[in-house]
Amino acid sequence: MKISFLDLKASCLEIRQELDEAYRKFLESGWYILGQELEAFEAEFASYCNVQHCIGVGNGLDALYLILKAMDIGLGDEVIVPANTYIATWLAISHAGATPVPVEPNEKTYNIEPKNIETAITSKTKAILAVHLYGQPADMDSINEIATRYELKVIEDAAQAHGALYKGRKVGSLGDAAGFSFYPTKNLGALGDGGAVTTNDGELADKINLLRNYGSRVKYLNEIKGFNSRLDELQAAFLRVKLTRLDEWNARRAWVANQYLEKLSSVTDLTLPFVPAWAEPVWHLFVVRHSKRSDFQKQLKDSGIGTLIHYPVPPHLCDAYIEEQHLGSFPITEQMAKNVLSLPISPHMTSEEVMRVIRESNVSLMKDTTTTLKTSSLSYN
Numbered sequence: 263m264k265i266s267f268l269d270l271k272a273s274c275l276e277i278r279q280e281l282d283e284a285y286r287k288f289l290e291s292g293w294y295i296l297g298q299e300l301e302a303f304e305a306e307f308a309s310y311c312n313v314q315h316c317i318g319v320g321n322g323l324d325a326l327y328l329i330l331k332a333m334d335i336g337l338g339d340e341v342i343v344p345a346n347t348y349i350a351t352w353l354a355i356s357h358a359g360a361t362p363v364p365v366e367p368n369e370k371t372y373n374i375e376p377k378n379i380e381t382a383i384t385s386k387t388k389a390i391l392a393v394h395l396y397g398q399p400a401d402m403d404s405i406n407e408i409a410t411r412y413e414l415k416v417i418e419d420a421a422q423a424h425g426a427l428y429k430g431r432k433v434g435s436l437g438d439a440a441g442f443s444f445y446p447t448k449n450l451g452a453l454g455d456g457g458a459v460t461t462n463d464g465e466l467a468d469k470i471n472l473l474r475n476y477g478s479r480v481k482y483l484n485e486i487k488g489f490n491s492r493l494d495e496l497q498a499a500f501l502r503v504k505l506t507r508l509d510e511w512n513a514r515r516a517w518v519a520n521q522y523l524e525k526l527s528s529v530t531d532l533t534l535p536f537v538p539a540w541a542e543p544v545w546h547l548f549v550v551r552h553s554k555r556s557d558f559q560k561q562l563k564d565s566g567i568g569t570l571i572h573y574p575v576p577p578h579l580c581d582a583y584i585e586e587q588h589l590g591s592f593p594i595t596e597q598m599a600k601n602v603l604s605l606p607i608s609p610h611m612t613s614e615e616v617m618r619v620i621r622e623s624n625v626s627l628m629k630d631t632t633t634t635l636k637t638s639s640l641s642y643n
């Protein structure tokens with residue numbers, strides 16, 4: 263029995279009838295871009311995130327990019343960003359014309375360390391782009407406190423954290439604006455690309471509304487030089503169905519995570535995720551660290567268990583950024599790239615599958631100990 267890292271089809275099959283029905287309604291509507299489904303989804307997702315505005319856009323990268331454009335952040339400006347994130351967070355800043363200024367994470371939570379933010383602030387800094395990495399909220403009160411003192415904007419990259427809570431408050435409502443992705447693998451995933459911006463700032467929402475649709479409010483009247491980045495009616499229709507399952511599916515992820523946290527706690531060489539008291543993560547990923555990662559990963563692979571690495575190359579070491587020498591070195595981030603491993607987690611894993619991952623992870627260690635013993639006895643001869 264194979265356990266894949268993620269079975270995307272399983273989530274669709276569970277709600278197949280509703281998706282079929284959404285498609286039928288969409289097809290018969292005769293209206294495929296910027297219509298009723300999108301309007302309804304935007305209202306529902308805004309309400310879910312406890313914010314006043316939601317604007318559907320083409321994808322998560324565009325969501326972050328359009329926020330920066332709407333804030334007039336560009337050439338000559340600096341934006342503080344985690345060193346350890348998916349490269350899209352950085353690309354949004356680069357494409358806006360601004361400079362990403364990376365900051366090391368907290369070694370326990372893997373989220374941006376507020377203490378490191380302050381030392382990275384210069385006269386050019388305009389914003390802090392915090393990421394709720396792996397589905398766990400960043401320390402937003404500390405980040406907002408620094409931002410207020412230095413008059414900076416706060417943007418959330420909530421692409422991995424739909425529904426996560428920080429001190430009881432929903433991510434997406436914790437800064438000036440937030441970018442979400444509905445890429446199929448995310449906790450709230452479309453059946454294609456999709457994204458959204460959430461904000462309580464009416465002016466910013468208005469600007470993003472213009473920017474995503476050629477700078478136009480009224481057809482053929484173009485107020486500003488806009489883009490084309492809209493969330494399709496079809497994806498909005500599917501997302502409306504999936505949004506009704508988000509809390510239940512996040513709870514199922516939490517069940518898997520709690521099993522892992524409980525039953526993998528005595529595996530040596532393994533570091534489990536740390537959850538601060540104020541965080542209610544949504545477990546987009548379950549990321550462990552292992553001092554012999556490739557052995558551990560191979561052991562799981564040999565027993566049919568798929569794992570992935572998030573992320574093997576930090577943005578500052580990617581070819582895309584390699585020429586930007588000023589970025590410097592980031593030892594915590596670089597160490598993470600060497601030893602993080604994501605175990606399978608999803609709302610659609612069966613309890614047998616979860617137990618098997620747990621069993622094989624423990625077996626892996628026992629085999630490991632035997633080899634270590636053998637080698638050491640050899641070396642005594």
Ligand SMILES: *Cc1c(COP(=O)(O)O)cnc(C)c1O
Binds near residue numbers: 455
């Ligand atoms: C997925 C992701 C994005 C980008 O979203 P897309 O919809 O793929 O453009 C941005 N930031 C983070 C942290 C992500 O995980």
